[in-house]
Amino acid sequence: MQALVILAHGSHLNPDSSTPTHRHADTIRETGAFDEVKTGFWKEEPSLREVLRTVESDEVYVVPLFISEGYFTEQVIPRELRLSGWDVSEWDSDGLSADTATLVAEDTGQTVHYCGPVGTHEAMTDVLVRRAETVTGDPDVGEGFGFAVVGHGTERNENSAKAIEYHADRVRGMDRFDEVQALYMDEEPEVDDVTDYFGSEDVVVVPLFVADGFHTQEDIPEDMGLTDDYRTGYDVPATVEGHRIWYAGAVGTEGLMADVVLERASDAGADIDAAIATVREATRETQAAGD
Amino acid sequence: MTDVRDEQVDALLDRVAERPVELDGLRVTDDDDGYALETPDESHDGLSEPELREAVRSDHVVPYITNWYFWEEAIGRRGRHRRAFLRHAEAADEHPVPERYDALRSGLETEWGEVVVTATLGADGHRRYEIRHVDDAGVDHDELDAYHDPLSARELSTYDERGRYRPLRTAPSLVSGWVFPDLDGRDAVETLDTIYPASIANWNLEREGDLDVTHWRETAERQTGIYDVVEELPPDAVDWLAEACCVDSQCLKRREWQYDADHDLEADGGTGAFPCREPCSLVVAAARKWTKLEEEETRTYEFELTPSEKEQIEAIVDAVADDRIDEIREADVYEGANRYRTRFLRAKRFDEAGNLAGVATEPEEGHHDDHGDDGDRDDHGDDGDHDDHSDRDD
Ligand code: SF4
Numbered sequence: 001m002q003a004l005v006i007l008a009h010g011s012h013l014n015p016d017s018s019t020p021t022h023r024h025a026d027t028i029r030e031t032g033a034f035d036e037v038k039t040g041f042w043k044e045e046p047s048l049r050e051v052l053r054t055v056e057s058d059e060v061y062v063v064p065l066f067i068s069e070g071y072f073t074e075q076v077i078p079r080e081l082r083l084s085g086w087d088v089s090e091w092d093s094d095g096l097s098a099d100t101a102t103l104v105a106e107d108t109g110q111t112v113h114y115c116g117p118v119g120t121h122e123a124m125t126d127v128l129v130r131r132a133e134t135v136t137g138d139p140d141v142g143e144g145f146g147f148a149v150v151g152h153g154t155e156r157n158e159n160s161a162k163a164i165e166y167h168a169d170r171v172r173g174m175d176r177f178d179e180v181q182a183l184y185m186d187e188e189p190e191v192d193d194v195t196d197y198f199g200s201e202d203v204v205v206v207p208l209f210v211a212d213g214f215h216t217q218e219d220i221p222e223d224m225g226l227t228d229d230y231r232t233g234y235d236v237p238a239t240v241e242g243h244r245i246w247y248a249g250a251v252g253t254e255g256l257m258a259d260v261v262l263e264r265a266s267d268a269g270a271d272i273d274a275a276i277a278t279v280r281e282a283t284r285e286t287q288a289a290g291d
Numbered sequence: 292m293t294d295v296r297d298e299q300v301d302a303l304l305d306r307v308a309e310r311p312v313e314l315d316g317l318r319v320t321d322d323d324d325g326y327a328l329e330t331p332d333e334s335h336d337g338l339s340e341p342e343l344r345e346a347v348r349s350d351h352v353v354p355y356i357t358n359w360y361f362w363e364e365a366i367g368r369r370g371r372h373r374r375a376f377l378r379h380a381e382a383a384d385e386h387p388v389p390e391r392y393d394a395l396r397s398g399l400e401t402e403w404g405e406v407v408v409t410a411t412l413g414a415d416g417h418r419r420y421e422i423r424h425v426d427d428a429g430v431d432h433d434e435l436d437a438y439h440d441p442l443s444a445r446e447l448s449t450y451d452e453r454g455r456y457r458p459l460r461t462a463p464s465l466v467s468g469w470v471f472p473d474l475d476g477r478d479a480v481e482t483l484d485t486i487y488p489a490s491i492a493n494w495n496l497e498r499e500g501d502l503d504v505t506h507w508r509e510t511a512e513r514q515t516g517i518y519d520v521v522e523e524l525p526p527d528a529v530d531w532l533a534e535a536c537c538v539d540s541q542c543l544k545r546r547e548w549q550y551d552a553d554h555d556l557e558a559d560g561g562t563g564a565f566p567c568r569e570p571c572s573l574v575v576a577a578a579r580k581w582t583k584l585e586e587e588e589t590r591t592y593e594f595e596l597t598p599s600e601k602e603q604i605e606a607i608v609d610a611v612a613d614d615r616i617d618e619i620r621e622a623d624v625y626e627g628a629n630r631y632r633t634r635f636l637r638a639k640r641f642d643e644a645g646n647l648a649g650v651a652t653e654p655e656e657g658h659h660d661d662h663g664d665d666g667d668r669d670d671h672g673d674d675g676d677h678d679d680h681s682d683r684d685d
Contacts (some may be wrong), residue, residue, distance in 0.1 A: 001369070001569065010575060011458075012458040012572070012573055013456070013458070014456070015449050015450070016457045020443060026442065041459075042572065043457075043572050043576075044458070044460075044572075045488035045571075046488035047488075047489075047572055049569060050488070050489040050492070050493070050568075051489070053372075053489060053492040053493070053496070054371040054484060054488065054489050054492055056369055056373070071515075074515075075515060076516075079513065079515075102321040107503060173498060196509045260305065265360070
């Protein structure tokens with residue numbers, strides 16, 4: 001028996017914070033690739049502390065639905081899951097390359113394949129691009145478009161900026177969009193000045209965040225000038241200084257995210273190739289703009 | 292009469308070939324003299340296979356066979372917490388099979404927090420489970436919204452009656468009006484575990500004498516990042532915290548954690564069906580706020596209030612703390628926490644800056660300051676991943 005456990009932050013104040021996590025879990029559950037698919041949260045229930053005891057399987061693949069390596073993936077999760085003898089050097093990571101470490105959970109005795117976060121997996125680049133397709137309603141979007149990946153900034157966690165740069169580079173390498181730029185909320189180049197960084201009239205802006213929340217729903221749209229007051233909403237696309245800004249909201253809400261979760265588990269040894277194909281198929285529909 | 296299917300008998304024979312079958316009063320063995328079959332009221336030995344097949348079909352033995360099949364083959368022993376709960380739901384360890392079958396025909400009820408699970412006998416000894424809110428006991432099925440997928444329970448338990456988000460799954464505010472009319476054992480447990488996550492595992496660990504309780508001190512010491520301050524919360528305040536958050540009126544879990552292994556808290560731990568083995572994230576987040584507030588020294592302020600006004604302030608605090616605001620009628624000015632009466636008090640006793648009786652909170656500044664720690668909003672310096680600043684408790 002093999003189980004998948006997806007871990008996320010969750011929130012005491014905002015129920016939407018965990019919605020994408022549940023949705024991705026449901027998508028994967030439907031593939032039948034795992035005997036069990038469970039979710040656990042830092043701020044909701046079951047807690048990280050207790051999630052493993054809700055799992056009957058002895059073999060557990062744990063995938064953190066976080067953007068970057070750092071405090072949560074290196075300290076909080078291993079500690080709360082009671083991963084015996086955890087040492088971050090097991091990942092031997094440069095901040096982007098954490099893949100998997102196999103450990104035993106002290107309290108339950110389960111074998112835990114602890115994976116790196118979804119945000120730094122190469123498959124995440126595809127999700128960013130898919131997000132652009134979804135928000136524009138155009139499966140071939142690229143030509144004549146600029147593409148911006150938005151992150152928090154390096155102020156707090158250097159690795160978070162690394163993930164942004166990494167995916168921006170990879171999107172650039174696809175030669176699909178006319179221009180690609182990494183932007184930040186807290187540092188240069190700032191998302192506030194998004195139009196300064198693009199020559200293209202159309203620009204897709206995708207925040208590399210797991211769930212929609214304060215930053216993606218309030219800060220970023222206001223900072224970019226899509227709206228004066230987030231409560232009144234904004235258009236997609238919205239015109240700002242002669243550019244059409246296609247603002248996509250958090251990448252983590254994209255259905256294809258389930259694929260990255262599976263890729264992480266697969267890299268850690270889970271036998272689920274068929275499920276990956278199914279998820280890619282099932283999450284393909286491109287919705288019309290603004291949906 | 293419940294019947295026994297051929298495949299159930301075949302399964303029994305397969306098992307007996309490996310080792311003696313023994314469950315709930317049924318014993319079947321296979322040795323050199325043939326098969327032996329034993330129930331509390333009957334025993335046969337030296338049976339040939341056809342004789343055994345014949346014997347298990349007697350009216351008296353059939354329930355033992357279907358009962359064995361259900362527990363050992365359908366439920367199995369893999370999910371030990373699940374199995375334990377389902378056996379608990381029909382008090383399987385206390386009542387003999389025939390008695391239990393009789394009771395299951397009319398339904399056996401188990402309360403679990405705010406829900407009630409009813410176990411009944413299905414075809415061939417299978418059990419079916421119905422789950423609904425305790426408030427809906429006795430309500431006709433047609434009047435309730437029926438669900439069949441355990442995961443639907445997620446939606447049902449996310450918001451309270453007034454549409455507010457329930458961050459604590461065990462708050463006694465589960466909405467009613469729904470029913471899962473027909474679940475198998477796996478889905479029944481999944482449904483309960485969606486409504487009250489990890490409740491079944493912890494309940495069973497406690498039953499087995501194996502519940503790992505982590506007391507306040509240990510939990511506080513483990514915290515890092517923005518939560519490492521909770522360690523400094525004074526012991527008295529931990530008691531107030533438990534009284535504020537963990538009593539039955541606020542949380543259905545029975546609090547098993549104490550200040551530490553040697554110091555019990557005075558606050559009532561509650562009487563819930565399932566235990567709380569460690570301060571939850573909500574309590575830890577609240578503790579962080581209180582740790583900061585408890586660092587403040589008291590001051591002496593001088594207010595002019597009439598006796599009724601003092602009592603009114605007490606009534607307001609009570610009404611908010613007990614979540615009774617909505618019960619206070621619009622025109623009931625006899626209630627201290629009535630809105631009009633409260634507005635009158637504010638109009639009379641607050642100055643323009645919102646200071647009670649015109650007394651400034653900070654004497655030197657002369658203005659009302661309740662935004663002293665807005666820093667909280669932005670205070671998760673430990674995580675670039677965390678993307679929800681509106682989550683003030685994070
Ligand atoms: S810590 Fe208190 S409020 Fe939290 S789950 Fe336990 S008993 Fe309930």
